[in-house]
Amino acid sequence: MDSPSLDFDVVSPGAIRDGRATDAYFAHTEETLRHADRNPHVVAEVTADQFPTGEFELLAGVKDAAALLEGHDVDVDAIPEGTLFDGGPVLRIEGDYLAFARLETSLLGFLSHASGCATAALECRRAAPDSTVLSFGARHVHPAATAMVERSALLGGFDGFSHVAAGELLGREASGTMPHALLICFGRGQQEAAWQAFDEATPESVPRIALCDTYSDEKDEAIRAVEALGDRLSGIRLDTTGSRRGDFRHIIREVKWELDARGLDDVDVFLSGGLGPASLRELRDVADGFGVGGYVSNADPVDFALDIVEVDGEPVSKRGKLSGAKSVYRTADGAHHVGLRDRDGPEDAESLLEPVLRDGELVAEFSIDDAAERALADADRTGFGDE
Template sequence: MSRFGSLDPDLIQSGGCTDIYFPRCEAVLEKAGVNPSVLMEVSVASLPLGFGIFAGLDSVLELLSGLPVTVTAMPEGSIFYEGEPVMTIAGRYRDFARYETALLGLICHASGIATAAAHVVSVACGRPVFSFGSRRQHPAIAPMIERSAWIGGVAGVSNTAAPAGIPLAGTMPHAFVLSFDTPESAWAAYAEYADPDVPRIMLCDTLSDEKAEALAAARIGCSAVRLDTPRSRRGDIRSIIGEVRWELDTHGYRDVRIFLSGGVTAADVAALRDVVDAFGVGGAIANAPVVDFSLDTVEKDGRKIAKRGRRSGAKQVWRLPGGRRVTLPIEEVPPAGPGDAAGAGAAPLLCVYIRDGECVCSVDLSESRRRACEEMKNYRGPALSQG
């Protein structure tokens, strides 16, 4: 155990972060002289939103690179559905068994956050959404939280430990406002001394009515006002926002935008996107439920075999013309469309990333984000066809 309750990354890399039954059973297998050649696949049986966004592949490649395994996966940022394999691992079971705990943790958590972010961004219908929730999780995983939210489509993130290239966003805490004699003096200082490239967004709910503080901030020359009223004091938040918008407009501040934060959920975003210009979303993204992936054997020593509830054998997920998808045994080609040869226009979604321990394909964060955003644009509900 290292500082702040964090685990030494070298211990994760060496397989030292695992469920105890793996090393115990590994020892039994070794003494019994058993080490089958297996194919295992990662999939999920249930997705509350009907879809998921695959994230965390970068960390999995770092974890498994150098082990005598071959790994195929959907590209990071891909949309996936219930029952579809998003990853397969082929090798001798004892060579990678103890890595299951860390592997699943990496993709379950990252994919959950990316999926939640994609959902919130989709219901915002073009209104910018910012990730403000890293404070709701252990600081050691802040880079993963912000990276996953970025893949999911947020416009920026708040944590300074975010991976390079992700834009940082944030305004001011209530403690900053209370450090001055009045909110007006706090906003004036911020307007004068904050770096020129920092947007002049003023927090307007610290001591008095939101519309009164918003007008006062607008007179100082802000570009936007942020409302962060605790949920217990909101009452009818739509009415409050409407009052703020009315007063800003009638006093000549139509260009001043309204930014909403503070316990904002996907339902809030959907309900208020017509009266709010941008959203800061915290726990609804950072505290998202994990995607409950499992890693299951589907072949052993070349023979198709799987536990109850799982489909045996190697598979490929195909995207068919028109956006339909089908999961088929690896030896089968997708069905033909009208007038087409079998497999015409179909694209396989599982690609090789590690071959015999060597990384043959890398993960690019910008491409992962682009892919997720593009696939969400085309998402129209659960997959129309599942094999």
């Protein structure tokens, strides 16, 4: 008899679209409203802070939010992905409440998690603006969330990522060369054999970047990699665990000295392993690129909430929230301004909320590259990540 097979603990896209990926009290609310024959026309807003705080975060996840709400009889406006925000609504829904009530849980999850990862990515990008920065954090999250992490990293300005399936979904090729496991499979003292086998087996399109800290001193393995691969070597990577690093900056400078002494100052040095904005800022002048993992993938989600602010044309709110449909503006100095939708905004200010859905039909376009450009421009404008 065949043994029963296990399945993954993954909520299906169908369950998300159907509204079954929801908190139970939304199902009870829907039942109660239908029982009472009540379905008011509402305006609901997604916010993290009611008033501008000066502490900016980067908006991501709007594409998935739009996919969730598409086909439901609602109008949706949102701040474009890749926009820095610090208060007021980032997304507004208008329609009969039962058209979207069950979708709130998934909607907030799409926006909250992606925005947290994108914000962390932009912090890293700003810390090393001239370096190659790749996302290596897929191993820290549930596999079902990897495409979200990698897309958020790109949106925050990263140059690439490591996850193959995420790349297939996003239409981007994953980056990466070799792990310590490859060197260990060849055995101690056989690093040259591992590097040479990689060179022989791997397509020419993959750069020859040798991992140089598996068994011995980083400088020693870097020199050996140079001798093993010669001018086919395009770079080395140091992934030394923090407990063994000592003065990591000094180690990197030693390695680069030895490369230069052999006429190989064009061999790039890449770093990975427990890196964040502080370490990127410290090492950006001695390294050519970085792989950042947990700092992005493990970022805290942005604490978004969805609140009804208007019912049948009348402003309402629960305690602690601001009633009435609102608009959000960016002023020339980079600051935000929140005001009621039916009032004039500040003079010469840019209105940030833009149409996403009309009567459930998609009217917006989504581009990772455009969002990433917007994020970097916004960071310059607001001083985000400046030290």
